[in-house]
Amino acid sequence: MFSEIIELRGHIIDSLILPKVLDGILTEGGDFKILDIKIGQQRADQSQARIEISAPTKEKLDTMVVGLREHGAEVTKREETTTAASPSKPIA
Amino acid sequence: MRNLLLCPPDHFGIEYEINPWMSRERGADVELTKKQWRGLHEKLSGLDCHIDLVPPQPKLPDMVFTANAGLTVGKKFIPSNFHHAERKGESAHFARWMEEHGYEIIWLPETLDFEGEGDALFVGDSLICGYKFRSDINSHRAVGDVFNCRVISVELVDPRFYHLDTCFTPLPDGGAAWFPAAFDEYGQRAIRDLVPNLIDVEEAEAAHFSCNAVVLENDIVLPEGAPNLVKKLTARGYHCHPLPMSEFLKAGGACKCLTMFMPQRENIG
Numbered sequence: 001m002f003s004e005i006i007e008l009r010g011h012i013i014d015s016l017i018l019p020k021v022l023d024g025i026l027t028e029g030g031d032f033k034i035l036d037i038k039i040g041q042q043r044a045d046q047s048q049a050r051i052e053i054s055a056p057t058k059e060k061l062d063t064m065v066v067g068l069r070e071h072g073a074e075v076t077k078r079e080e081t082t083t084a085a086s087p088s089k090p091i092a
Numbered sequence: 093m094r095n096l097l098l099c100p101p102d103h104f105g106i107e108y109e110i111n112p113w114m115s116r117e118r119g120a121d122v123e124l125t126k127k128q129w130r131g132l133h134e135k136l137s138g139l140d141c142h143i144d145l146v147p148p149q150p151k152l153p154d155m156v157f158t159a160n161a162g163l164t165v166g167k168k169f170i171p172s173n174f175h176h177a178e179r180k181g182e183s184a185h186f187a188r189w190m191e192e193h194g195y196e197i198i199w200l201p202e203t204l205d206f207e208g209e210g211d212a213l214f215v216g217d218s219l220i221c222g223y224k225f226r227s228d229i230n231s232h233r234a235v236g237d238v239f240n241c242r243v244i245s246v247e248l249v250d251p252r253f254y255h256l257d258t259c260f261t262p263l264p265d266g267g268a269a270w271f272p273a274a275f276d277e278y279g280q281r282a283i284r285d286l287v288p289n290l291i292d293v294e295e296a297e298a299a300h301f302s303c304n305a306v307v308l309e310n311d312i313v314l315p316e317g318a319p320n321l322v323k324k325l326t327a328r329g330y331h332c333h334p335l336p337m338s339e340f341l342k343a344g345g346a347c348k349c350l351t352m353f354m355p356q357r358e359n360i361g
Contacts, residue, residue: 011242015245
């Protein structure tokens with residue numbers, strides 16, 4: 001699986017941007033995991049969510065990311081994960 | 093009394109094509125354009141508005157659409173960062189005029205497209221902002237930071253209604269007139285959650301830009317061609333003033349596009 005970590009900020013709850021982004025990921029055949037969410041307490045407060053999104057191919061992930069950027073998602077980290085055990089990173 | 097900014101149509105014309113309404117093969121009639129603009133100016137003046145005029149500039153035909161100059165709250169003005177290269181030259185002229193008239197100018201980062209009051213309209217203390225065709229959703233966050241207000245971002249999906257003010261008209265009673273199909277389903281839900289007493293505008297009347305209306309307490313100045321909307325607004329107690337706007341419709345604009353409120357809101361909260 002290929003994955004990215006994206007961040008959404010703004011009035012993403014009242015604008016329904018968060019559910020739109022999550023629905024969009026599933027519609028595109030991807031998956032997501034919400035890593036962190038901070039919801040604004042006052043009317044003017046903005047909210048923030050960090051979400052790991054994943055897709056079976058890099059191409060699919062790239063397509064997904066392009067679509068999500070249109071709704072304000074910013075990529076914070078890209079990772080490639082495999083199901084096979086990977087050796088521990090040597091300590092320098 | 094409301095203060096409004098207009099720009100005489102001295103240099104207006106269909107000189108490029110940046111929305112589905114524009115066609116260089118279907119130019120605007122110069123004399124009719126001037127007559128229709130004067131009609132709007134006279135109507136608004138007669139409705140107790142104070143109107144300032146920003147000097148029109150050659151080679152900037154769309155400067156006449158002052159709603160896209162920027163967004164004003166109190167004495168703060170955010171100038172637009174236009175999406176299309178054809179309009180980018182307008183920003184400096186509008187910003188200079190506003191600065192000379194005592195407004196604090198707050199620029200957004202150049203990378204963020206934002207087309208001012210065309211895509212940003214208050215409902216109560218919440219600012220509804222349209223995105224996709226002209227404004228970048230990330231600009232909404234920046235605007236919210238400047239004015240410290242809640243911003244509801246709604247996606248526009250019909251290129252004919254490329255700005256929020258072409259398909260959404262907030263009303264003083266807290267409701268709004270709108271053309272729902274101009275928004276994606278999440279935007280429609282967000283608006284329905286926030287705005288009570290919505291008036292749906294039928295497609296044929298929306299296509300006359302009937303939502304592109306200047307709302308002044310009990311008076312609403314809108315393009316002619318929307319008898320059903322006028323009936324509904326009249327039933328709510330508003331006085332409607334339909335005006336001919338055919339020449340500006342050729343550029344994808346009408347009454348509201350030709351008008352910017354100074355300010356749109358005195359304060360928030």
